[in-house]
Amino acid sequence: DGGITQSPKYLFRKEGQNVTLSCEQNLNHDAMYWYRQDPGQGLRLIYYSQIVNDFQKGDIAEGYSVSREKKESFPLTVTSAQKNPTAFYLCASSILVIGVNTGELFFGEGSRLTVL
């Protein structure tokens, strides 16, 4: 079945450690995104990528890094520079229709990161 898979679902790390969250999609979607969700808040965009080997910063990119070496994969690294990393992280993908993004996102099930 086609879909978008995030792993791990739960992750605990000590302060100061870098953490990489995996996101894989087999929907053949061009664009991929990482959002952060905190309780009582909407989703905030961290990074997004519309083509392989290219990505742009979102609204809260500081302390995060990404790569897009393959169309199917868009891993997110939460670095020690991120001051408040404990959150629910959501990966999403979307198609481009004649190069235009419809905004219709397909989300993974999320990864909950807790920094102790």
Add this chain to the structure above:
Amino acid sequence: GQQLNQSPQSMFIQEGEDVSMNCTSSSIFNTWLWYKQDPGEGPVLLIALYKAGELTSNGRLTAQFGITRKDSFLNISASIPSDVGIYFCAGQPLIYNQGGKLIFGQGTELSVKP
């Protein structure tokens, strides 16, 4: 940065009641979307709107793209227990030129009492 104001923040209703929630923006949007998130899961797209004034239904759900292009509403008729969750509005601001960036509202948490 861009912000969406979504209201109400939470709703507690009786099964069978109708529900209405809305989002407003200070700037013009060219796309409005409504998502639902179940606990511990990722959001799922409910309805997408692309034209000012557009009214679209999906089963018991109805959403409209405001004529001013600065607002949208979502109605749920005859609510049932499985409607429980967080509903998010999202939009693509016109200035982003459909580059794929969405702005999300803060969410409306819906509770339905059987």
